[in-house]
Amino acid sequence: MDETRPYTGLINRVIKVMNIFIAIDRRPYQFGITEVLYPSEIHCIEAIGENEGLNVTDLSDRLGVSKAAISQIIKKLENKGFVKRYKAGRNDKETLSRLTKKGRTAFDGHKEYHTSRDKEIIEMLKKMSPEEYVFFETILGEMEIYAKNLLKDRA
Numbered sequence: 001m002d003e004t005r006p007y008t009g010l011i012n013r014v015i016k017v018m019n020i021f022i023a024i025d026r027r028p029y030q031f032g033i034t035e036v037l038y039p040s041e042i043h044c045i046e047a048i049g050e051n052e053g054l055n056v057t058d059l060s061d062r063l064g065v066s067k068a069a070i071s072q073i074i075k076k077l078e079n080k081g082f083v084k085r086y087k088a089g090r091n092d093k094e095t096l097s098r099l100t101k102k103g104r105t106a107f108d109g110h111k112e113y114h115t116s117r118d119k120e121i122i123e124m125l126k127k128m129s130p131e132e133y134v135f136f137e138t139i140l141g142e143m144e145i146y147a148k149n150l151l152k153d154r155a
Contacts, residue, residue, distance in 0.1 A: 014143070032109025033102065035080065040065070042110050044073045045082055045099065049107035052098045055088070059097075082106055 028036035037045070047062050048054065056074070060067045074097055077083040082103035088094040099107055128136065 029113065030109070031106045031113055033106050037082075037106060040069075040073055041077060041082075042106065044070065044077060045103055045107050046110055048083060048097050049099050049104065053096050055094050055096055077103070 025039050028038045029042070030036055031042055043063060044059065047059055051058070051062070054062070056067050056070050059070045059074075063070065074083055074085065078085055078097075081100055083097050084100050085095050085097050088096050125133065125136075
């Protein structure tokens with residue numbers, strides 16, 4: 001008898017849920033402004049809004065994407081009027097970014113979006129006992145390690 005068989009359905013369900021979240025996360029959204037922003041753009045806006053003055057390397061580390069990708073996103077955001085780049089006072093080669101008024105509006109809209117969207121899941125989590133919550137958090141931590149290892153193996 002295959003010992004993994006009882007777990008296959010649960011694994012498939014986890015993958016299905018992840019795929020649904022991936023599909024949701026790929027769709028552009030307005031975030032309180034008239035134009036749509038893609039997840040990579042709004043997450044860059046979020047990182048800059050929470051930590052103005054970060055350079056490309058810092059943003060790359062924070063968002064887990066390459067410096068080249070961050071540079072492209074920042075250039076797009078600057079062209080759209082969400083971000084303003086400027087030279088660091090101490091180093092002419094280093095470029096930093098800050099949000100424009102339009103960028104701040106998108107940043108605030110993104111926060112409101114999460115506040116509204118996350119209410120339902122927060123209510124589910126509140127129903128858990130402390131022990132269930134710790135168990136769930138542990139499982140998610142283990143799954144994160146597993147996923148990171150898979151990603152490394154496929155690099």
